[in-house]
Amino acid sequence: MTLHPSVAAVRVPVRGTLSGLAPGDVVAVACSGGADSLALAAAAVFEGHKLGLRVVGVTVDHGLQPGSAEQADRVVAQLSSLGVDETLTARVAVDVASGLGPEAAAREARYAVLEQVAAHLGARRVLLGHTLDDQAETVLLGLTRGSGGRSLQGMRPAFDVFARPLLGVRRVDTLTACRVEGLEPWDDPHNHDPGYTRVRVRERVLPVLEDELGPGIAEALARTAAQLRDDTALLDxxxxxxxxxxxxxxxxxxxxxxxxxxxxxxxxxxLAALAAGAPPSELTREHVLAVDGLVVDWRGQKWIDLPGPLRALRRDGLLVVEAP
Structure with missing residues (x-):
């Protein structure tokens, strides 16, 4: 029987991600129950077991909406039916008062617990279900913020123990793969809440761009991210x-x-400011340009205040970044 193209579209990059691992290695799959992560989990079980890997399904309950615990139980049951070797559920406390916003705070809490899970399991990889569509949304959001090439490079295919095998796969393929394999994905209400900027980009902005400029916008944005990632890596x-x-x-x-x-x-x-202890999330381009003035437009300025708190100043021909 011929493999459905959408199932193949998901399995092939997962196979490539897992190919360097040895029999007995542990792979964790973060699964919310949505189409992307559910299709990823199914592919990880299929490809991972062929390689003799131990596949663990992990679901994180953020506790941000009614019934979240029941949904986590449902995901665990789905992962078990897929044939994972073990399931883990973690409930996290999302600091909604952190100033990051609920989406960013939930993401921070999720990655923290996934890192703990990876250490506990000794996992060689933690697979995340982000798709090409997620990448396109991320790049477009970075463009609107004017954050420069570092933001426009989007999400990395891999970092630390994490890997995103589906960054080249369209969301329609993960949905179709679930349907073909008889899986019933969860449709998170937050994915349709226009209060989230990303949802408005997904449901309003990108469709308008496709209608007005022609098809292929998502692919073009993802391709731009990949090119900028290479450039940024070299410049760094x-x-x-x-x-x-x-x-x-x-x-x-x-x-x-x-x-x-x-x-x-x-x-x-x-880099000098970061090395001195400036928080990356608080160090802006305006800070960097102000420090640059101490180098190329030196007029006897006292200092530049930086987050940390730190100060950048010029002393005896040297640029110094230090605590006040």
Whole structure:
């Protein structure tokens, strides 16, 4: 019997992600019960067991809506029916007062517990079900925020123990794969709540772009992310080398930095601030450009306040980032 194209579209990248693992290795699959993660779990069981891997299904209950515990139980039952070797459920406390917003706070809590689960299991991989559509939404959101190339590169295919095998797979394929395999995915009400910016991008903005500019917008956005990711990786590597070369006793050589091209120099200054303890989420481009003024527009300024709290100042020809 010929394998359905949508099932193959999901299984092939999962096979590639798992191919470097050894028999007996543990793979955890984060599953909410939605079509993307459910199709991912089914593919991980099929491909993982062929390789002799131990596949563990993990569902995280954020407790943000009524019936979340019952939904977690339903996902566990679905994962068991798929043939996972073990199931785990974790309930997290989402800090809605953190200032991050409910979506970002839930994501932070989810990754924290998944890291704990990976350490507990000794998992070689934790698979996440983000698709090409999720990537396109992320890139478009980054574009509207004016966050630069680092934001436009979207989600990474892999980082630390995490991997996203489906970043090249369309959401329609995960939905179809579930239907073909007789799986009933959960349709999270939050995925249709226009109070979330991402939902408005998904249900309003991207369809308008497709209608007005033609099909293929999501693929183009994801392709742009991949290209920018390669560029950013190279620039980050060059910036790390430049930072090491600029270091002197007590700070960074301001005259040497002034001769560095701006695209590289700005990255060096950002790395210097991060190395001194500036929180990445609070360090903005405006901060970096203000510090850059100490290098290329030196007029005897006192200092630049940075998050941390830190100060950047110029002292005896050196750029210094230190606690006040």
């Amino acid at each position: 590597e060059l910036a790390a080398d430049a930072l090491a070369e600029a270091r002197r006793d007590g700070g960074l050589d301001a005259a040497w930095l002034a001769a560095v091209p701006p695209a590289l120099r700005h990255r060096v200054l950002r």
